[in-house]
Amino acid sequence: MALIEVENLVKEYKRKISGEGIKDALYHILHPVYETFRAVDDISFSIEKGESVGYIGPNGSGKSTTIKMLTGILTPTAGSIHINGRIPTKERIKNNREIGVVTGNRSTLYWDVPIIESFRLFQKLYEVPDNIFRKNLEEFTEIMGLESLLHVPERQLSLGQRMRCNIAAAFLHNPKTVYLDEPTIGLDSESKRRIRTFIKKMNDERDTTFIITSHDFQDIEMLCRRIILINHGKVVLDNDIEKVRKDFDQKKKVRFEVENNYAMKSGEHCLPGVSFQYIDSYLIEAEYNTEEVDAMTVVGFVSKYCPIKDITITGRDIETIVQDILYKRL
Ligand SMILES: Nc1ncnc2c1ncn2[C@@H]1O[C@H](COP(=O)(O)OP(=O)(O)O)[C@@H](O)[C@H]1O
Ligand SMILES: [Mg+2]
Incomplete structure (x- = not known):
């Protein structure tokens, strides 16, 4: 059995329907009417130890x-979850010892006490042996730049500093799996950089499995080997990032630096399978479909009209590919 096994998972929320207009609204306060809404609709996946998974999808x-069901905070409406063979809501304490949870908009630290005291409380709670605690604290302080923050209460820290402390706290007890829900939302670039380096190191060196949700595709590109893309509560795609790139990246871009692009622009020259964009007088961008033409043909075509000074060929990034899958532009 894989470390995380999710089968036909469903979560339904009951939502109050509020009527339109004041009269209706008043009526509904006294006679509430509920509708069921399926937020998670028959999701299945399994994740092996040491994997790094980006769990992505549009808002809502x-x-x-x-994530809340995986961590045992919410009970599924239907379907099953096994984490290391356990059902998280049934064996919450045992499960909690093996996981770390980070939520971008909620802190697990104590607002009024110095960070180091919160860390020590976690140590007690999770019964982390002194030597492990000290070793982790030292290493995490270094990577996350926590030295000057440890003796300050959380309320005096910036959002980025707070998040770095929260993430360090989630790894202090050497969890097998860490769930990160929007850990970098609204953060400064220094904090983002440190957080990414830290998570990557934990995954590389300690084989810590993690699932991360993020709106920032740089997090996903840097940290995840696999993505699970969901939309309207259903899995749309589940694959290795590299595979996704290969499968979907039929379009490539070539950027030409030319002496001037006048001859090409004014002639409105066309090549099937290629769309040209004129960024300024010295730059031409060509997006081409690899099934129709190859790079050499595109380069040859442009060089007929303009002397080329430099060429850069790029694929599309994973963010564009994901948008294309979601909005069916492929
Ligand atoms: N406690 C709740 N009660 C009712 N509806 C909820 C609740 N939590 C989330 N939802 C709804 O479920 C859907 C999925 O929410 P969520 O899992 O938070 O999405 P995401 O994290 O992908 O943005 C949304 O439409 C949201 O409004
Ligand atoms: Mg969310």
């Missing part, structure tokens, strides 16, 4: 709801 697609 059911990411946080799934």
